[in-house]
Amino acid sequence: MRGNILIAGLGLIGGSIALAIKRAHPNATMIGYDVSDESLRLARSLGVIDEAVPSFAHGACEADVIVLAAPVVQTEQLLRDLVHLSLRPNVIVTDVGSTKERIVKQALPLLEKGATFIGGHPMAGSHKSGVAAARAHLFENAFYILTPTEHVKEEDVIRLKHWLEGTKAHFVTLTPKEHDRIAGVISHFPHIIAASLVHQAQQYEREDELVSRLAAGGFRDITRIASSNPEMWRDIFIHNKEELLQLFDRWIEEMKKIRTYVADGDSERIYQYFHEAKQFRDGLPVRTKGAIPSFYDLYVDVPDYPGVISEITGYLAKARISITNIRIIETREDIYGVLRLSFQTEDDRQRAKHCIEANTNYETHVV
Ligand SMILES: NC(=O)c1ccc[n+]([C@@H]2O[C@H](COP(=O)([O-])OP(=O)(O)OC[C@H]3O[C@@H](n4cnc5c(N)ncnc54)[C@H](O)[C@@H]3O)[C@@H](O)[C@H]2O)c1
Ligand SMILES: O=C(O)C(=O)C[C@]1(C(=O)O)C=C[C@@H](O)C=C1
Numbered sequence: 114m115r116g117n118i119l120i121a122g123l124g125l126i127g128g129s130i131a132l133a134i135k136r137a138h139p140n141a142t143m144i145g146y147d148v149s150d151e152s153l154r155l156a157r158s159l160g161v162i163d164e165a166v167p168s169f170a171h172g173a174c175e176a177d178v179i180v181l182a183a184p185v186v187q188t189e190q191l192l193r194d195l196v197h198l199s200l201r202p203n204v205i206v207t208d209v210g211s212t213k214e215r216i217v218k219q220a221l222p223l224l225e226k227g228a229t230f231i232g233g234h235p236m237a238g239s240h241k242s243g244v245a246a247a248r249a250h251l252f253e254n255a256f257y258i259l260t261p262t263e264h265v266k267e268e269d270v271i272r273l274k275h276w277l278e279g280t281k282a283h284f285v286t287l288t289p290k291e292h293d294r295i296a297g298v299i300s301h302f303p304h305i306i307a308a309s310l311v312h313q314a315q316q317y318e319r320e321d322e323l324v325s326r327l328a329a330g331g332f333r334d335i336t337r338i339a340s341s342n343p344e345m346w347r348d349i350f351i352h353n354k355e356e357l358l359q360l361f362d363r364w365i366e367e368m369k370k371i372r373t374y375v376a377d378g379d380s381e382r383i384y385q386y387f388h389e390a391k392q393f394r395d396g397l398p399v400r401t402k403g404a405i406p407s408f409y410d411l412y413v414d415v416p417d418y419p420g421v422i423s424e425i426t427g428y429l430a431k432a433r434i435s436i437t438n439i440r441i442i443e444t445r446e447d448i449y450g451v452l453r454l455s456f457q458t459e460d461d462r463q464r465a466k467h468c469i470e471a472n473t474n475y476e477t478h479v480v
Contacts, residue, residue: 421452
């Protein structure tokens with residue numbers, strides 16, 4: 114399709130949406146706006162946008178689709194700004210924010226202007242931020258929530274989905290309230306838990322500096338998301354306050370319960386607690402992206418000698434298998450360590466497994 118697409122907020126998500134739209138609609142003109150000149154310049158030089166505009170108003174007035182991709186409190190301000198701008202008659206305005214109720218409410222005055230607003234939230238992302246981390250495939254197989262109100266025409270929802278088809282995401286329609294409730298449980302609250310575990314370790318570190326040096330696999334896995342953008346998470350917690358307050362109360366009750374089992378040395382209940390959690394966790398859909406992203410990880414037992422990583426990555430490079438992430442898990446005390454290699458697809462993982470087994474004696478594991 115042809116048309117002008119304005120992306121306001123050229124970070125990880127705005128940049129990825131721009132790349133995904135361009136992938137499916139090469140004739141569309143991607144226009145970018147960002148409060149940061151640096152992000153705008155970078156987006157232009159990386160080819161994420163075709164054109165940069167100096168103000169939101171400049172881009173908004175000539176856009177057929179406006180994608181708001183700033184942190185959610187900023188998105189509310191952009192929606193207020195839109196009310197005072199002269200927009201194209203068929204314009205569709207959407208956003209990518211992690212919360213929906215306040216944003217959808219804030220967009221209601223747009224109706225009187227004849228503009229269509231459809232709330233959106235692609236449920237995939239990363240702890241990384243900024244346009245340099247943007248990828249066209251970020252949302253492939255992820256759920257993409259849309260929250261159209263009853264005022265939105267079905268044909269406009271179809272038109273938006275058509276523009277966004279390059280995301281290769283699965284669209285799901287929810288009410289804003291339902292969205293915020295679910296996102297609170299599976300996305301927002303876990304970020305507080307991750308951050309609080311890091312705070313706890315930091316406090317213990319003051320007593321014993323070995324704490325951070327020994328912080329290994331499990332701690333790092335569960336706290337990865339504590340490295341996310343604090344501005345984005347501050348805004349989410351301001352928006353989804355009511356849901357999150359309820360989650361705090363339920364979490365405190367949950368902690369009290371398991372604390373009692375531990376205090377009582379109740380081995381049966383402690384076992385059941387872990388067992389039930391494992392069953393539910395293992396039953397979650399894997400191989401799809403979503404609120405819990407899956408990674409195609411391959412673990413390789415490697416001896417601790419200089420050059421072992423370049424040896425393995427060398428074999429994979431020769432076989433033209435790309436690695437998306439690489440990490441050494443330093444939990445073992447014997448001479449073998451574990452190298453964790455992540456791949457984008459199951460096929461890449463299998464090829465890597467065969468390649469390493471063909472070239473070395475190192476054991477490989479898929480967990
Ligand atoms: N990071 C994730 O995993 C993720 C996933 C899904 C949705 N989201 C949502 O996407 C939005 C963007 O998050 P991100 O991860 O891309 O953040 P980011 O920090 O990578 O990018 C945000 C960009 O918005 C710009 N910005 C800030 N205020 C602005 C304004 N008033 N006008 C224009 N630009 C402005 C910033 O300069 C920055 O370039 C947030 O609303 C977030 O809740 C994030
Ligand atoms: O993978 C991560 O790092 C994320 O935090 C992604 C994540 C999530 O909580 O799952 C973060 C916020 C979003 O709104 C959607 C996705």
